[in-house]
Amino acid sequence: MPALVALANTTLGSNATTVTFSSISQAYQDLYLVVVGKASAGYFSNIRFNGDSGANYNVLRFTGTGTTVASGVYAAASRGLISDLSMNSSITGAAFVHILDYARTDKHKTTIGDVHADNGYAIEMLCNRWANTAAITSIAISNDAGTYQTGTTFALYGVRG
């Protein structure tokens, strides 16, 4: 039996700031999110779980630009990040996010992912810890300063465990 199951797939028919996956099935072990596309502007692609906009997200990044590497944190932030690379309307970027044990209620939710996106030709690994033991039932992805462009795709998969 295939362990990877497509749960939802959104392709933007017009520019949008936010895409939300709601009523996520609790039948899987992990979730896997893939975003591919362009944005009009913006530095951050944010992620929030269950509509929580409190200071409950802790973000760790590790970035290589081709000439340097850097690592930093955003502690007690009001949103997680799936990318903190600048995006623009001419270069397609891609973000891959694994959300492990999303339905377990004995763990904070930790993600790991990477992104290659940007006019600076950078690559980045990102970790988010949502300091909440609630099962994840909805995920919102948003651009902080611009809009995702028409044709940008957001795919959510379930991983059986």
Added chain:
Amino acid sequence: MSLLPLGILGQGGPAGGGAFELIETQILASTTTAVTFSAIPTIYKHLQIRITSRNTTAAASQAITLRMNGDTGSNYAFFHMRGNGSGGVAATSSSQTSMTIGRSPGSTEAANIFAVGLVDILDYGNTNKTKSVRSVGARYSSETQIEQVGAHWNSTSAITSIEVADRAGSTSFAAGTRISLYGIGG
């Protein structure tokens, strides 16, 4: 990042024919030094282990280690590049008796914090190659780290069993630790 994109392409395929399939999941009900996956099917091209882990040691973290086919000889090497929140570091270890593929937070970390990791074991059944492993993992705790690990088992034997241990079995995973093994067709 991981081999999962291959799984996406093959998600509808038959067993071992391109699919990404669950072989076994273990969720620990009590502290345990190691989990061993035995009699691994040979029908896949690659393997993937997915982990959420924590350990019981009174320390910030402890190593997660792999051994193949019960080999405890000095036949493992590993190397990592790691971001720690303030900069990047890299290191290598050779002639080791196990391979370190990540780290779990210890009991001094806040409750409910677990590390996450994805481990790809490539061409595990190919007897013409020594075995390469790639892992990505992270945890946000007092000792925050995100890393990519490359590792090597210096054997051409097909992998038939994998031990996933907390510091090679000298310490223990905490209850709630989850370790899953998947096969990826090819």
